[in-house]
Amino acid sequence: xxxxxxxxxxxxxxxxxxxxxxxxxxxxxxxxxxxxxxxxxxxxxxxxxxxxxxxxxxxxxxxxxxxxxxxxxxxxxxxxxxxxxxxxxxxxxxxxxxxxxxxxxxxxxxxxxxxxxxxxxxxxxxxxxxxxxxxxxxxxxxxxxxxxxxxxxxxxxxxxxxxxxxxxxxxxxxxxxxxxxxxxxxxxxxxxxxxxxxxxxxxxxxxxxxxxxxxxxxxxxxxxxxxxxxxxxxxxxxxxxxxxxxxxxxxxxxxxxxxxxxxxxxxxxxxxxxxxxxxxxxxxxxxxxxxx
Amino acid sequence: xxxxxxxxxxxxxxxxxxxxxxxxxxxxxxxxxxxxxxxxxxxxxxxxxxxxxxxxxxxxxxxxxxxxxxxxxxxxxxxxxxxxxxxxxxxxxxxxxxxxxxxxxxxxxxxxxxxxxxxxxxxxxxxxxxxxxxxxxxxxxxxxxxxxxxxxxxxxxxxxxxxxxxxxxxxxxxxxxxxxxxxxxxxxxxxxxxxxxxxxxxxxxxxxxxxxxxxxxxxxxxxxxxxxxxxxxxxxxxxxxxxxxxxxxxxxxxxxxxxxxxxxxxxxxxxxxxxxxxxxxxxxxxxxxxx
Amino acid sequence: xxxxxxxxxxxxxxxxxxxxxxxxxxxxxxxxxxxxxxxxxxxxxxxxxxxxxxxxxxxxxxxxxxxxxxxxxxxxxxxxxxxxxxxxxxxxxxxxxxxxxxxxxxxxxxxxxxxxxxxxxxxxxxxxxxxxxxxxxxxxxxxxxxxxxxxxxxxxxxxxxxxxxxxxxxxxxxxxxxxxxxxxxxxxxxxxxxxxxxxxxxxxxxxxxxxxxxxxxxxxxxxxxxxxxxxxxxxxxxxxxxxxxxxxxxxxxxxxxxxxxxxxxxxxxxxxxxxxxxxxxxxxx
Ligand SMILES: Nc1ncnc2c1ncn2[C@@H]1O[C@H](COP(=O)(O)OP(=O)(O)O)[C@@H](O)[C@H]1O
Ligand SMILES: [Mg+2]
Numbered sequence: 041x042x043x044x045x046x047x048x049x050x051x052x053x054x055x056x057x058x059x060x061x062x063x064x065x066x067x068x069x070x071x072x073x074x075x076x077x078x079x080x081x082x083x084x085x086x087x088x089x090x091x092x093x094x095x096x097x098x099x100x101x102x103x104x105x106x107x108x109x110x111x112x113x114x115x116x117x118x119x120x121x122x123x124x125x126x127x128x129x130x131x132x133x134x135x136x137x138x139x140x141x142x143x144x145x146x147x148x149x150x151x152x153x154x155x156x157x158x159x160x161x162x163x164x165x166x167x168x169x170x171x172x173x174x175x176x177x178x179x180x181x182x183x184x185x186x187x188x189x190x191x192x193x194x195x196x197x198x199x200x201x202x203x204x205x206x207x208x209x210x211x212x213x214x215x216x217x218x219x220x221x222x223x224x225x226x227x228x229x230x231x232x233x234x235x236x237x238x239x240x241x242x243x244x245x246x247x248x249x250x251x252x253x254x255x256x257x258x259x260x261x262x263x264x265x266x267x268x269x270x271x272x273x274x275x276x277x278x279x280x281x282x283x284x285x286x287x288x289x290x291x292x293x294x295x296x297x298x299x300x301x302x303x304x305x306x307x308x309x310x311x312x313x314x315x316x317x318x319x320x321x322x323x324x325x326x327x328x329x330x331x332x
Numbered sequence: 333x334x335x336x337x338x339x340x341x342x343x344x345x346x347x348x349x350x351x352x353x354x355x356x357x358x359x360x361x362x363x364x365x366x367x368x369x370x371x372x373x374x375x376x377x378x379x380x381x382x383x384x385x386x387x388x389x390x391x392x393x394x395x396x397x398x399x400x401x402x403x404x405x406x407x408x409x410x411x412x413x414x415x416x417x418x419x420x421x422x423x424x425x426x427x428x429x430x431x432x433x434x435x436x437x438x439x440x441x442x443x444x445x446x447x448x449x450x451x452x453x454x455x456x457x458x459x460x461x462x463x464x465x466x467x468x469x470x471x472x473x474x475x476x477x478x479x480x481x482x483x484x485x486x487x488x489x490x491x492x493x494x495x496x497x498x499x500x501x502x503x504x505x506x507x508x509x510x511x512x513x514x515x516x517x518x519x520x521x522x523x524x525x526x527x528x529x530x531x532x533x534x535x536x537x538x539x540x541x542x543x544x545x546x547x548x549x550x551x552x553x554x555x556x557x558x559x560x561x562x563x564x565x566x567x568x569x570x571x572x573x574x575x576x577x578x579x580x581x582x583x584x585x586x587x588x589x590x591x592x593x594x595x596x597x598x599x600x601x602x603x604x605x606x607x608x609x610x611x612x613x614x615x616x617x618x619x620x621x622x623x
Numbered sequence: 624x625x626x627x628x629x630x631x632x633x634x635x636x637x638x639x640x641x642x643x644x645x646x647x648x649x650x651x652x653x654x655x656x657x658x659x660x661x662x663x664x665x666x667x668x669x670x671x672x673x674x675x676x677x678x679x680x681x682x683x684x685x686x687x688x689x690x691x692x693x694x695x696x697x698x699x700x701x702x703x704x705x706x707x708x709x710x711x712x713x714x715x716x717x718x719x720x721x722x723x724x725x726x727x728x729x730x731x732x733x734x735x736x737x738x739x740x741x742x743x744x745x746x747x748x749x750x751x752x753x754x755x756x757x758x759x760x761x762x763x764x765x766x767x768x769x770x771x772x773x774x775x776x777x778x779x780x781x782x783x784x785x786x787x788x789x790x791x792x793x794x795x796x797x798x799x800x801x802x803x804x805x806x807x808x809x810x811x812x813x814x815x816x817x818x819x820x821x822x823x824x825x826x827x828x829x830x831x832x833x834x835x836x837x838x839x840x841x842x843x844x845x846x847x848x849x850x851x852x853x854x855x856x857x858x859x860x861x862x863x864x865x866x867x868x869x870x871x872x873x874x875x876x877x878x879x880x881x882x883x884x885x886x887x888x889x890x891x892x893x894x895x896x897x898x899x900x901x902x903x904x905x906x907x908x
Contacts, residue, residue, distance in 0.1 A: 341717055348710040355733065446885065447859055452866065600740075
């Protein structure tokens with residue numbers, strides 16, 4: 041409720057605040073690297089180099105280059121069908137499951153090519169969590185949903201699992217709402233709660249990158265605001281990529297914004313720049329709602 | 333004009349009513365003869381006597397040996413059909429490409445279309461001799477051989493219904509699981525199978541019901557010796573087999589022997605009726621769940 | 624990481640096992656076909672089709688058996704098709720969604736699950752005894768008609784469901800009555816699907832043995848049926864009879880008769896699948 045009421049007039053302010061926070065978080069978590077801080081490159085958590093993607097003959101992404109720093113939030117925006125989801129899903133190789141999908145170029149996480157032969161895709165996916173557009177909890181209990189990632193990755197220690205579940209639910213700002221009904225079916229939760237549960241589920245395996253594909257688009261405004269707050273909370277610990285259709289949301293939560301159009305990365309810059317002073321006309325048109 | 337329309341609707345209604353009449357007829361016929369049967373044989377004998385010898389001089393009317401015979405062959409069949417059927421379902425729904433599914437499904441359907449008397453012949457002339465090499469002391473007629481063949485016969489029933497249920501599990505479940513680093517097998521076992529459990533249950537129950545009512549395979553390969561045993565290596569007799577045996581002979585109508593096949597038949601009917609209705613209601617509920 | 628390796632290993636083991644599971648049925652079918660081919664193929668000749676049954680296996684043939692099967696098939700179809708399709712039409716086009724129609728639905732689903740031998744008991748009491756039709760082709764085919772009725776009804780309904788409502792509305796808009804719409808629009812539009820169901824149902828009936836034994840089909844019939852009131856035998860019963868005899872010569876006869884029976888069922892199933900595929904391709908809505 042409060043979060044929602046704050047929203048409209050605080051947009052400008054929050055952009056400013058974010059700037060500060062970004063620096064703070066970078067300093068705190070990147071301290072060792074900052075000490076010999078000339079190595080710009082090693083700070084790149086996620087990188088795409090000349091990435092092309094195809095579905096069969098359909099060339100969905102053309103020559104995408106992007107560098108994403110650790111503990112930042114990057115928003116991917118653009119009209120639907122422009123390839124945002126496809127791009128997002130290359131980082132945990134989710135597209136591998138689609139017949140006919142092909143990728144060229146390099147995708148690096150922690151300077152390691154994730155498509156290299158020796159990379160185990162399950163291992164990668166543990167490191168790169170994902171939250172989907174529609175909340176998709178498993179038809180299991182709340183507890184088992186969060187514990188799932190640990191269990192499939194071979195964790196059996198009961199105490200550890202319990203602690204992790206609690207911590208993840210707390211981080212996802214859901215603990216207080218569900219702590220008395222951990223053994224209830226997850227499907228009994230509301231849509232917004234389900235989505236926060238999915239976030240808890242994703243961070244329980246301690247990923248360092250979290251991908252979010254329109255995580256709030258299926259939710260009501262209040263739940264949506266809660267998710268946004270949550271993204272703020274998570275930023276110091278994770279590198280977050282978020283696809284969103286909602287311009288205000290992109291402006292509110294992200295440090296950097298990438299604008300995609302018909303398979304091209306048109307513009308990628310600080311969020312503030314994109315929204316106040318975009319270099320390309322297409323970007324300008326899109327964010328002012330002239331198309332899309 | 334209006335009259336013609338109404339006559340036609342009336343005729344079509346009668347066609348549909350034939351179904352109801354069939355059900356009524358089945359229940360009436362079975363009940364009527366069974367009640368007559370119980371006017372001569374005490375119900376307590378029927379359910380407690382451990383021998384079934386209506387065709388002998390020393391008559392006993394205990395259904396238990398036929399029941400255990402039926403359950404024994406059914407059990408063997410299910411032990412074969414459930415793991416095979418579910419594995420196939422998981423494979424087709426989670427692993428196989430669309431193209432492969434397109435090839436395998438019709439091939440499995442062929443299995444279900446082979447006349448059961450052919451399977452009976454196969455059990456008797458191929459499977460039993462083969463098993464006799466492996467299992468010492470296996471009689472020429474036994475519960476294992478027809479059970480195994482019956483199991484393979486009902487694999488398509490189990491696999492096709494459970495595959496439908498697994499296939500219907502939304503893809504977002506799979507993606508969520510993979511995104512957490514689960515393998516395909518883990519996803520299938522921990523997410524897909526539980527989510528499809530009601531459909532899987534329906535398929536198993538229908539397979540069960542199918543095996544209980546199967547006749548020709550057991551008639552050819554299980555023997556005709558009603559025997560209260562759980563040993564699958566010896567000749568036994570199932571309910572269906574007994575009905576065939578009596579029908580092949582010349583039993584006069586209105587004799588007690590004649591009535592026994594209806595009492596046995598009613599027992600069989602009740603079992604399958606209960607199973608079918610359980611599966612029907614699970615299916616109804618589960619359909620509602622997905623909508 | 625060890626856990627990852629274990630996961631991949633399990634995945635691969637399961638894949639191997641599943642491929643095995645899938646092939647078990649195929650292997651059995653292959654062995655079965657080879658077995659009956661080796662045993663029975665050499666026995667098949669013109670004589671085998673034209674000879675009467677005999678106590679000597681070298682002389683025995685399947686004339687009365689296939690003639691009986693043919694008689695049973697035709698008469699079963701005559702009963703099952705109009706009633707089954709009629710009932711399907713009633714349920715899809717006429718019956719209102721009510722307690723009665725949902726009761727009918729449960730009823731049909733139940734009938735589909737009744738063991739075939741129970742239908743035999745029904746036929747024995749109702750057709751053979753009560754209606755005094757005797758142990759005749761008529762009794763046998765009426766019994767089988769009831770047995771396959773659920774299959775015909777269900778496939779009729781499935782086929783009718785694919786007919787779009789716009790077709791009915793177009794017909795009504797031109798002033799057609801309900802029956803005219805059903806007869807001239809709905810039935811032709813769903814004919815392919817209904818035919819497929821009918822063929823599958825009949826191919827099921829051809830292989831049925833137990834209910835016919837119960838209604839009193841004979842195992843030894845030394846003459847070809849002359850009317851629907853004749854006593855009869857059918858191929859599966861002849862097979863059952865031969866297969867249950869101890870002499871090896873009869874097993875050969877059984878294998879040969881199985882070749883004939885399976886050729887018929889495969890042919891029917893094959894044409895049903897062909898029809899279904901063709902029909903589904905033609906459906907354009
Ligand atoms: N599995 C697929 N097979 C073929 N084409 C696809 C598939 N998924 C998406 N596409 C196509 O690729 C394009 C980009 O899709 P997507 O990445 O989902 O866009 P966005 O998320 O930006 O809306 C769209 O034109 C879409 O139709
Ligand atoms: Mg998308």
